[in-house]
Amino acid sequence: MDIKEPKPFEVNDKAHADLFNDMVNVLLENDTGLVEQILKHTNDAKIHASETEKEKWNESQSYKITADNGSQLINIPANARIFDAIKGKGTCTFYAAAGVEDSPSLSNVSIRGMQTVGEEDSGTGFAIDRSGNAYSFYYHTGDTSITWTKLPTDSDRARWDNGQLVKITQDNGKPIYHGFASETDYNTLTQTGMYLIYNQGINGPSSFNRVFLLVMSYGTTLVQIAYESVYGKNTYFRVLKHNAESWTPWEKQITLSDLLEGSWETPKELKSNWKEYDPINLPVKYRKNLLGEVEIVGAVKGGILGNNEVFILPEEFRPKQAMHFVGVASSTGTPGVPQFHRTLIDKQGNVCVQSSSNTVNPTEFITFGFKFSTR
Structure with missing residues (x-):
């Protein structure tokens, strides 16, 4: 856009002509500046406000959450x-x-x-x-x-407020861990808690290197209970009593499986002409559990009655004093009349069938089903 310049005033009165010409020059100068600004704006490639922006502004939320100064509404x-x-x-x-x-x-x-x-x-x-x-x-x-x-x-x-403030486990609920890199002294674990000890340690249950340990403390009285974690069958406990200088020895807790354990053994030989009545179904055998109880089962026949040993028990299976037992004997020859026998087990381990109530066939069938303590 070009600015057209007007023709200057030319009159005989130069003072009036200059006055009008100065005013025209000012207007001309302003118009020239405006044209420059308009051209600059027109040629500016940057869009000041798009239609999308205008639409967004028009659709924006006008509801106030706070007052204009940011305080409550x-x-x-x-x-x-x-x-x-x-x-x-x-x-x-x-x-x-x-x-x-x-x-x-x-x-x-x-x-x-x-x-x-x-x-x-x-x-x-x-x-x-x-x-x-x-x-x-x-x-x-x-x-x-x-x-x-x-x-x-x-x-x-x-x-x-009433919650327990002393930790008894790690933050994730797992027991407090003592790993292979350390040697745990069980005597130092005196704070109530649950521990997992994965090392041999000292002053702990013998022969165990993987133990779950429960410690309960009440002032100067403490209890430790150790659960062997490999087979899960052995449990030990000990106590540090009030004002005591040392712990009690570790004691093993006996379980039902402990009582049922104990391998069966058979006599090295049967003596005094005695033989097994039925080696397949009624073999003569014995075993001892952790309580020191010995059990003898089976049946024999044909031997000599009296203080003649049927067999001899090993030393660790013998009673502290002589014991007598009554068992079932054969009723062959005495139909309808139950028969019995008396058996002696002495301190030397001699097992002797002393007598039988069956006078017709006294040694036809003699059964064992005895249990006694070695303590």
Whole structure:
């Protein structure tokens, strides 16, 4: 766009002509500057506001959550209710003065909060009073007041306040671990807790290097219970009594499987002409459990009655004193009449069938089914 310059005034009165010409020159100078600015703006490739941006601005939310200065949007005086002030409004912030009727705080404490959802007379939100107490709240259509819940609840506070403060496990709930790189002294584990000891250690149950240990302490009285963790069958315990200088020895707890253990053994030989009655179904054998109890089973026949040994028990299977037992004998030859025998087991381990009530066939069938203690 070109600026056309007007023709200067030429009159006989030069003073008036110069006055008009100066004014025209100023207008001409301003027009030239405006043209330069317009051309500069027209040639600027950067778009100042696109249609998309204008549409976004036009459709943006105009509802305020806070006041223009960033403080609360709604102020609730002491003679009003929070419920009435925020009911039916959208997300908003509020301040309720001390003494507001439906405030969850004490009457002399103000509270600030935010309603996060509010539509069609329903709302939820949270608030914190000047004493630092936090609350959540809600109300539904048809409600005439707000329902407040203190955070945390009083029951939660009581539960946490009464909670145990001493750790008995790691934070993940696993036992406190003592690995292979260390040598654990069981005497130093005196704080109540659960431990997993993966090393041989010292002053622990013998021959175990993988142990779950439970320690219970009550002042100067302590109990340690060790559970062997490889086979899961051995448990030991010991006690450090009040004012005692040393622990009691480790004691093994006997289980049902312990009582059922103990391999069967057979006599090296049967003496005095005795033979097994039925080697397949009624073999003569014996065993001893952890309580020191010896069990003898089986049946024999054909031997010599009296103090003549049927067989001899090894030394560790012998009773502390002589013992007598009564067992079942054959009733062959005495139909309908039960028969019995008397057997002696002496301190030397001699097992002797001393007599039989069957006078017709006294040694036809002699059974063993005895148990006695070696302690």
